[in-house]
Amino acid sequence: MSPGTKPDPPTDPELRKALGPSHVALEHFLAHNPDLRPEWKFYGAKLGWSLKLFRGKRNLCFISPRDGHWTLGFALGDRAVEAALDSDLPDHAKQQLRDARRYAEGRGLRLEIRSDPDLEPAQTLLDIKRDN
Secondary structure (H helix, E strand, O other), X not given: OOOOOOOOOOOHHHHHHHHOOHXXXXXXXXXXXXXOEEEEEEOOOOOOEEEEEEEOOEEEEXXXXXXXXXXEEEEXXXXXXXXXXXXOOOHHHHHHHHHOOEEOOEEEEEXXXXXXHHHHHHHHHHHHHHHO
16 A cells, blocks of 8 residues: 555455454444444554444444454433433443543443444444434
């Protein structure tokens, strides 16, 4: 790759290979949220590609492929943080939100997804983000 150019987004076979068994959870998550428009974004050689999920023009979350799993990242505003803290999210996710630094776009929370059971808190946060 020459300087100033970015690679192509990952192909489905490349993504399947990188994610391993967690690719199934990604397929289930995307299928469960068909109203969201996925768009690959490249954030440089160090961070690589992320899949942003949009509803209309609003970015709801980021999916970042990792070796053998993926992460789902959110930036939650004050109302969404309060709703998340009042929800049935696991205690570790609530603590991560409490400890997160507040930025202009909100507090950041990143969940590691390895299999379908990890999707429940992810879906809860996505639903909260949609509503707030």
